[in-house]
Amino acid sequence: MPSTFPRSRRAFNKRKLDLLAAEKGFRKSCEQIVLLNQKLTALQKRYDAAKRHNARAFRYNLRLRLAIVEGMRNVYYDFAHEKAKQVADIRQELFGEIVEIITEGEDDMSGDTDSDS
Numbered sequence: 001m002p003s004t005f006p007r008s009r010r011a012f013n014k015r016k017l018d019l020l021a022a023e024k025g026f027r028k029s030c031e032q033i034v035l036l037n038q039k040l041t042a043l044q045k046r047y048d049a050a051k052r053h054n055a056r057a058f059r060y061n062l063r064l065r066l067a068i069v070e071g072m073r074n075v076y077y078d079f080a081h082e083k084a085k086q087v088a089d090i091r092q093e094l095f096g097e098i099v100e101i102i103t104e105g106e107d108d109m110s111g112d113t114d115s116d117s
Contacts, residue, residue, distance in 0.1 A: 088100075
C-alpha cells in the first residue's frame with residue numbers, strides 16, 4: 001500500500017522547512033492585515049470628518065488613500081489564503097492532519113440553520 005509520506009528523511013526535513021516557511025508567511029501576512037484594518041479605520045474616521053465639514057479636497061485625497069489601503073489589504077488577504085492552503089496541504093502530507101480553511105463568508109453560512117424551523 002503506497003504511503004503519502006515522503007520517502008526519505010531528507011525529503012521529510014525539507015517538507016518540514018517548507019511548512020515552517022509557509023506558516024511564517026501566513027502569520028506575517030495576518031499581522032499586516034490587522035495593521036491595514038487599523039489604518040482603514042483611521043482613514044475612514046478622517047474621511048467621515050471631512051465629509052461632515054464639506055471639505056471636498058480632503059475627501060478626494062482620503063478616498064484615494066482608502067482605495068489604496070483596501071487594495072493592499074486584499075492582496076495580503078489573497079497571499080494569506082494561499083499560504084493557509086500550503087500549510088494545510090503540507091500538514092496533510094506529513095502528518096495526515098486535515099486542516100479546514102474557513103474564509104469570512106463561510107462563518108455566517110455554517111451558523112444555526114435549525115433555528116428557522
